[in-house]
Amino acid sequence: MNAPNVGILSLFIASILTSNILLANFLGTCSFISISKDFKSSMGLGIAVTMVIGICSAVCWVVLYYIIVPLGIEYLSFIIFIIVIAGVVQMLEMIIDRFSPSLYMALGIFLPLITVNCAVLGVILFMQIRYYNFIQAVVFGFGSGAGWWLSIMLLASIRRKLDNNNAIPAGLKGTGITLITIGFMAMAFIGFSGMIAIQ
Amino acid sequence: MTALRKVMKDGLWTNTPIFVQVLGICSTLAVTNNLRNTMIMVLGVTFATAMGSWTLSLLKDLIPRKVRMIVQVLVLSFYVIIIDILLRAYQPAISKQLGPYVGLIITNCILMGRAEAFAAANKPGLSFADGLANGLGYGWVLVCIAFIRELLGFGTIFGFKVMGGNFTPWTIMVMAPSAFFLVASALWVANVYKARAEAKKKAAPPNQGSAAPAAQK
Numbered sequence: 001m002n003a004p005n006v007g008i009l010s011l012f013i014a015s016i017l018t019s020n021i022l023l024a025n026f027l028g029t030c031s032f033i034s035i036s037k038d039f040k041s042s043m044g045l046g047i048a049v050t051m052v053i054g055i056c057s058a059v060c061w062v063v064l065y066y067i068i069v070p071l072g073i074e075y076l077s078f079i080i081f082i083i084v085i086a087g088v089v090q091m092l093e094m095i096i097d098r099f100s101p102s103l104y105m106a107l108g109i110f111l112p113l114i115t116v117n118c119a120v121l122g123v124i125l126f127m128q129i130r131y132y133n134f135i136q137a138v139v140f141g142f143g144s145g146a147g148w149w150l151s152i153m154l155l156a157s158i159r160r161k162l163d164n165n166n167a168i169p170a171g172l173k174g175t176g177i178t179l180i181t182i183g184f185m186a187m188a189f190i191g192f193s194g195m196i197a198i199q
Numbered sequence: 200m201t202a203l204r205k206v207m208k209d210g211l212w213t214n215t216p217i218f219v220q221v222l223g224i225c226s227t228l229a230v231t232n233n234l235r236n237t238m239i240m241v242l243g244v245t246f247a248t249a250m251g252s253w254t255l256s257l258l259k260d261l262i263p264r265k266v267r268m269i270v271q272v273l274v275l276s277f278y279v280i281i282i283d284i285l286l287r288a289y290q291p292a293i294s295k296q297l298g299p300y301v302g303l304i305i306t307n308c309i310l311m312g313r314a315e316a317f318a319a320a321n322k323p324g325l326s327f328a329d330g331l332a333n334g335l336g337y338g339w340v341l342v343c344i345a346f347i348r349e350l351l352g353f354g355t356i357f358g359f360k361v362m363g364g365n366f367t368p369w370t371i372m373v374m375a376p377s378a379f380f381l382v383a384s385a386l387w388v389a390n391v392y393k394a395r396a397e398a399k400k401k402a403a404p405p406n407q408g409s410a411a412p413a414a415q416k
Contacts, residue, residue, distance in 0.1 A: 024375050026229040030308045075284060078276045078302050086269055116272065118306040125299030171390035176383050183379030190374060 003133035011136060015143030018193040021119050022151050023186035025126075028119030032152055033178055035110075042156035045110045050145030052114050053123050056088050057141025060124045061134055081124050086115045119148055154185060203328055210332025215340065215389075227307065227341055228378045229300055234357050237345035239286070239293055243301065245334025247278040248310050252318040252330035254278075259319055271314045276305045309337060344381045348372045 021027050028049070035045050060081055068077055093111045097104045114120060123144045127137045158181055162168070168177050227244060230236040254274050255262075262270045283301050286294040294301065304310070313333050318326040349355060352372030354362035371377050 026224065026375065026378070027303070029224045029228070075280060078280055078283070078305060079273060082272050082276055082305065083269075086272070112268070115268070116306050116308070116311055118303050121306050122299060122303055125302050129298055169387070171387045171394065172383070176386045176390065179379050179383035179386065183376040183383065186374075186376040186379060187371075190376065 003131055003136060006136065008135060008139050012139050012143040015140050016147040016150065017189055020147040020151060020186075020189050021122060021144040022148050023182070023189045024193075025122065027122035028117050028148055029182075031113060031117055032148075032155070032182075033175060036152055036155045036159055036178070039156045039160065041110070042152045044106050045113075046149030046152050048107045048110045048114060049117060049119060050142065050149050052085070052089060052092065052111075052117075053120050053145035053148070054138065054142040055092070056085050056120055057123055057127055058134070058138045059088055060084050061127065061132075061137040064128060077128070081121060082115075085120055085124075089115050119144065151185060151189075155181065202325060206325060206329045207332045210329060210334075211336040211339075215336040224382065227300070227304075227337075228344075228382070229375075230297060231341055231345040231378055232348045232352055232373050233296075234342070234345045234349045236293060236297060237341055239290070240297065240300065240304075241334070241338035241341055243279075243282045243286075243304055244307060244309065245331060245338060246282060247275060247304055248313055248334040249327050249330035250278050251275045251310055252313050253323050253327040255314045256318040256321060256323040256326035267319075271311060272305065275310050275314070279304045309333060340382075340385060344378065344385065347381060348377060352377075 015021070018024070022029065022032060031045065035041050063080060063084055064077070068074060068080060073080075089111055093104075096107065096111075123141055127140060132140060155178070159178065162177055162181070172180070227237070227240050230240050251271075251274055255271055258270070258274070279302065282304070283294070286297070286301060313326075313330050317329045321329070346356070350361070351369045354360060354366045354368055369377075
């Protein structure tokens with residue numbers, strides 16, 4: 001089970017654009033749709049998700065290859081990953097609270113939500129299935145987080161314009177038109193997929 | 200019995216997770232380009248939601264408020280692990296195709312949503328029915344989407360070729376964007392239908408109301 005032969009830079013760019021965790025793999029869609037109503041909250045959640053995914057993928061890689069695999073308890077890996085994510089989120093919350101109260105005020109409500117954000121667990125499971133090495137796992141984690149952040153910022157900006165548009169049919173208002181917008185964004189992002197492949 | 204019927208109707212139609220709450224599109228939408236995989240995922244989600252709601256409803260008085268979230272996640276991941284192990288043992292090929300998405304059922308918002316919104320305040324039996332109805336209500340929408348995607352994307356249904364020889368597959372249907380478009384269209388149809396039903400309802404009572412006093416006179 002060797003690590004795939006992928007360059008660090010191309011892995012980073014691919015995880016932001018062509019294999020965007022949200023637009024190509026549908027992960028983290030729930031909070032994506034509900035939070036993107038508001039530009040400021042999107043910014044906060046985007047930063048929080050990027051940090052949590054990056055740190056969690058590093059921690060989970062260590063846990064996976066130094067605890068789970070040697071002990072042969074792969075069947076428990078889902079539960080262990082969830083506990084690690086919850087722990088990391090809790091720690092991050094305490095650290096931010098201690099060192100930067102203003103950032104804590106901005107991110108406070110979003111941090112607990114991240115524990116059940118599918119994007120975090122998704123990145124970790126992808127990392128496990130593709131046998132990334134440590135560096136690749138960290139790069140993939142931060143890249144995916146950045147990709148999620150980029151797409152929520154784009155969508156939040158588009159939704160600001162959409163809110164003032166009266167030409168949208170009544171049945172499509174709100175979530176419907178948002179989903180269609182996400183579809184178009186996905187087409188744009190996936191359009192590059194011939195250039196870089198990471199699987 | 201009426202409570203049970205109301206719960207079933209809510210989950211399957213009036214309050215369908217996908218249309219009304221827009222929850223849980225995350226993990227399952229990714230496998231909707233294949234009808235068979237979708238069925239398996241839907242069954243998995245339904246099983247985990249129903250059993251998870253039942254268990255959490257049994258435990259609701261024992262769990263301290265502070266650690267409720269993490270207990271919920273642990274109980275749900277227990278059921279998801281069962282699904283994963285069963286799939287690996289009996290359907291290794293499908294398990295491989297689904298990849299990480301089986302594990303991601305844990306973070307599907309429907310599971311936590313039902314545990315929090317319904318099972319935390321209701322009896323075990325009713326919570327089980329609620330989980331079942333919500334899982335299936337979510338499932339039938341996804342199966343419809345998967346049917347369209349597989350038919351147009353590969354020209355097959357359950358892997359059997361149904362389109363004629365000169366049918367050109369729509370590559371877009373296999374890729375992610377089409378799923379978003381199809382969910383949006385389904386949402387549109389449902390919204391229009393609901394708006395019409397509501398307009399009818401609104402139009403009906405005033406007529407009866409004005410008719411009744413007239414009759415009394």
